[in-house]
Amino acid sequence: QKEVEQNSGPLSVPEGAIASLNCTYSDRVSQSFFWYRQYSGKSPELIMSIYSNGDKEDGRFTAQLNKASQYVSLLIRDSQPSDSATYLCAVRRRSQGNLIFGKGTKLSVKP
Amino acid sequence: NAGVTQTPKFRILKIGQSMTLQCTQDMNHNYMYWYRQDPGMGLKLIYYSVGAGITDKGEVPNGYNVSRSTTEDFPLRLELAAPSQTSVYFCATDYGTGGEQYFGPGTRLTVT
Numbered sequence: 001q002k003e004v005e006q007n008s009g010p011l012s013v014p015e016g017a018i019a020s021l022n023c024t025y026s027d028r029v030s031q032s033f034f035w036y037r038q039y040s041g042k043s044p045e046l047i048m049s050i051y052s053n054g055d056k057e058d059g060r061f062t063a064q065l066n067k068a069s070q071y072v073s074l075l076i077r078d079s080q081p082s083d084s085a086t087y088l089c090a091v092r093r094r095s096q097g098n099l100i101f102g103k104g105t106k107l108s109v110k111p
Numbered sequence: 112n113a114g115v116t117q118t119p120k121f122r123i124l125k126i127g128q129s130m131t132l133q134c135t136q137d138m139n140h141n142y143m144y145w146y147r148q149d150p151g152m153g154l155k156l157i158y159y160s161v162g163a164g165i166t167d168k169g170e171v172p173n174g175y176n177v178s179r180s181t182t183e184d185f186p187l188r189l190e191l192a193a194p195s196q197t198s199v200y201f202c203a204t205d206y207g208t209g210g211e212q213y214f215g216p217g218t219r220l221t222v223t
Binding site (some may be wrong): 004008031032034036038042043044045046049051088090092094097098099102103104 | 142144146149152153155156159169184201207209210211212213214215216217
C-alpha cells in the first residue's frame, strides 16, 4: 500500500462549482497534513495545513481531516480557472521531519 | 526577504559530469531538505539536514552528496551524473517543529 494516495485525475469542474480533492494515508501515527498547489513548471505552494480532526477553512479553501479513517480532503468553493493546477497532499509522520507526498491530483476548471 | 532561493534554474549535463545545486534560505529555519520530482510523480526525499553540520539520507540518496556548513546554505552535489538523475530538484525548509514547509523555485536538470 502506498503511503499517501491520491486520484491522479484529471478532475474537471465548471467554473463556480465546488472541487473536491481526496487523499488517504497509510501510517496511522501521522501527525500533520498539508495541501500544496503546483502550477505546471513551478514549485509547490502551500495552501492549507491541518493538524486535528475536523474542518479548517481559509477563504475558498476547506481542509477536512478524519484520522480514524486516515483520510484528508480539500474543498475548493467557487472554483476559478486560475485554480487549475496539480494539488499535492503531504503527510508528516512524526512531530518533525520530512513530508511524504502523494502523486497529486490534476484539477481543471473550465470557464 | 527572499525566502528559499535555488541556482541554477536549468542545467544540461553530460553523462559522467558533476555539478552542485545551490540552495540558500533567509528564513532562519533549522531544517532543510532536498527533494526530486519526476514527471507525474510525487516528491521524493534525497537528503535532509536538521542543522549546521548534521545531514542524513532520505529515500533516494544514491548518486548525491550534501553538506551543511551554515544555517543558510544546503548544497546538493551530483557526482558522475547519470540519465536517471534527470529530474526537477526542489529545496525546502522549515523550523523543525512540525509546522509548514516552504519550497524554493526548483532546478530543472537534464542529463544526456
